[in-house]
Amino acid sequence: MSLYCGIVCRRKPFWCYRLLSTYVAKTRYLFELKEDDDACKKAQQTGTFYLFHGLAPLLQKSEHQYLPPQHSLSELERLLDKFGQDTQRIEDSVLIGCSEHHEAWFALDLGLNSSSSINAALQKPEIERALQGSFIELRKALFWLNVKDASLLSTAQALLRWHDAHQFCSRCGQPTEKNVAGSKRVCPASKSIYYPQMAPVVITLVSDGTRCLLARQSSFPKGMYSALAGFCDIGESVEEAVHREVAEEVGLEVERLQYSASQHWPFPNSSLMIACHAAVKPGHTEIKVNLRELEAAAWFTHDEVVTALKRNDPYTQQQNGTVPFWLPPKLAIAHHLIKEWVEKSTCSTVPA
Numbered sequence: 001m002s003l004y005c006g007i008v009c010r011r012k013p014f015w016c017y018r019l020l021s022t023y024v025a026k027t028r029y030l031f032e033l034k035e036d037d038d039a040c041k042k043a044q045q046t047g048t049f050y051l052f053h054g055l056a057p058l059l060q061k062s063e064h065q066y067l068p069p070q071h072s073l074s075e076l077e078r079l080l081d082k083f084g085q086d087t088q089r090i091e092d093s094v095l096i097g098c099s100e101h102h103e104a105w106f107a108l109d110l111g112l113n114s115s116s117s118i119n120a121a122l123q124k125p126e127i128e129r130a131l132q133g134s135f136i137e138l139r140k141a142l143f144w145l146n147v148k149d150a151s152l153l154s155t156a157q158a159l160l161r162w163h164d165a166h167q168f169c170s171r172c173g174q175p176t177e178k179n180v181a182g183s184k185r186v187c188p189a190s191k192s193i194y195y196p197q198m199a200p201v202v203i204t205l206v207s208d209g210t211r212c213l214l215a216r217q218s219s220f221p222k223g224m225y226s227a228l229a230g231f232c233d234i235g236e237s238v239e240e241a242v243h244r245e246v247a248e249e250v251g252l253e254v255e256r257l258q259y260s261a262s263q264h265w266p267f268p269n270s271s272l273m274i275a276c277h278a279a280v281k282p283g284h285t286e287i288k289v290n291l292r293e294l295e296a297a298a299w300f301t302h303d304e305v306v307t308a309l310k311r312n313d314p315y316t317q318q319q320n321g322t323v324p325f326w327l328p329p330k331l332a333i334a335h336h337l338i339k340e341w342v343e344k345s346t347c348s349t350v351p352a
């Protein structure tokens, strides 16, 4: 229940956090930190930092799970000091969220070349030893993290990558400067403002009523099939992108589009995955694979998909040496789409 009653406090910020629901208060606090550099610097004093090296998050193994440790500002300063680095490097950190009690969370990459400090990147093995953890490539880490940490670290990596790649103004070539939160970069020379971007991607699970269409690119791990995905062209709606991508990749026309869900996907650059179900016209099921985009595409039955969803260790080779057909991991929206199709078709309400 929202406690916000429209009362406007005279204290800064112009709303009173005590009158807001926990969720609204949190979003307003994060908004303030993005807009106000002084407030964000202050938040660093009491906040915590997630560390990366070359865009790989630091993880520590605890019992049966991997967790990303959080470090306070003073711990981070001590670490930099120990390795002969100036604390200006902390200016490269980016705001990635906050707790319900308004403890701000930041991410900092110790391996990328710093735009704030002249010191060279820190050496990975030495920091790993000092912090008793390992920097693990995010694609691998996603298999071991819980959903909350996976989402937070994906956001952090996307933001750190974007800042690393946007250090110069594309209009005049001069260095750009990030605000303290990292929600934008400004070019002092041309006054251009740059905001972190995501590319919209449609991902579609096509059904013919009893089977679903799955495809693989040659770059996928052996045996893995997924739903059809593709970047939206400029000027296109989501619906237009779905029709075009399906026609382009497998030569089919679809109808009855149904939006399912969306997901931020950090690889290889930030994408906003927009997931839909779609159906082919009855009898129009002949696949014409575009071999410039895909290695293979095929229709799979409900039973084949159910078996593949149960496959926990896809890399186990079958006795004849082949790798069995398997599906993207739970955290990928493709998995969600496929599971949803299985559940719907079990209840006989699959989009025809």
Ligand SMILES: NC(=O)C1=CN([C@@H]2O[C@H](COP(=O)(O)OP(=O)(O)OC[C@H]3O[C@@H](n4cnc5c(N)ncnc54)[C@H](O)[C@@H]3O)[C@@H](O)[C@H]2O)C=CC1
Binding pocket: 199, 201, 203, 226, 227, 229, 230, 231, 263, 265, 267, 268, 269, 271, 273, 293, 328, 332, 333, 334, 335
């Ligand atoms: N989270 C999930 O469940 C899944 C995520 N994906 C992601 O979807 C994305 C798109 O899938 P693809 O089949 O590769 O797309 P695609 O079918 O559009 O083909 C990729 C090609 O599109 C062109 N392209 C156009 N705009 C681009 C842009 N903004 N960035 C990069 N290339 C662009 C390039 O020529 C590129 O080679 C991939 O990055 C992949 O990681 C794909 C499947 C499952």
Ligand SMILES: [Mg+2]
Binding pocket: 228, 229, 230, 249, 293
């Ligand atoms: Mg594609």
